Amino acid sequence: MAVPTVRDVDPLALERQVCFALVTTNRAVLAVYRPLLEPLGLTHPQYLVMLALWDHRKAADADQFPLSVKQIAAALQIDSATLSPMLKRLEAQGLITRAKNPADERTTDVMLTQRGIALRERALEIPPAVVERLGVELAELENLHRVLNRINAAAVAAGALQS
Template structure:
């Protein structure tokens, strides 16, 4: 790690990674909002659906995801996830049932409507890329860097207090 230039104020707002990430977070979510509206989804609900669509496509046995697995994949606690799942169930996109193998666990499965919604959602990634006006290679590099930062933060104990 290199030392900071002494002429640069280490507390200058424009040099803060947290500030750049916070602004980017709000701006990117503002791009997603009108794209997700026609699907009837909020961005957090979209992330849940992405996790479920991933499972549906990759697991030929049709095994559902548990609430715990979804929470882990999204780095959320169950208390945050539960209202989203209730709303998705009310929308007819998922079902929640007690696990047969562990009565303490709740299984989450896509309904036919939830499976079919994926076709409409396929339009979202290219629309986001177009609206960002950034090349795919740049976005892939950003994704790689953010994933590396997230792993390091999680390894350092980030979010441990958030998930019980």
């Protein structure tokens, strides 16, 4: 049997599309996260917001410096309008507070509450549980993470997220 050449392979075959692999993998991986996040009372998008806030808090004197909605949106590569309803729900759960920045009324600042800070301890169980459930070696996942970050950076550099 002959080995297929590039010309023999259909470039439009669904199973060859990177976009399809990314979409289906995203859906499957989020399904792994869902039952792990449920006991924390978080959806995956809310978890990402909390991760951004926990990362910021690790910075020096971050307790004194809130993150703006715009900064969180930039970190998550989403627009502020998408972020606002998530923040509203996190605030209703008592995990964050939102307040107008006194120096610039157009800016809304977001800070973790003590409850939001404490939730981080429980969230520490999420990453190893995901690795275990996926059944993939950590080194392989770390390599995938590097490749995905390179692809994301290339897409952003090509103007993929410009409006």
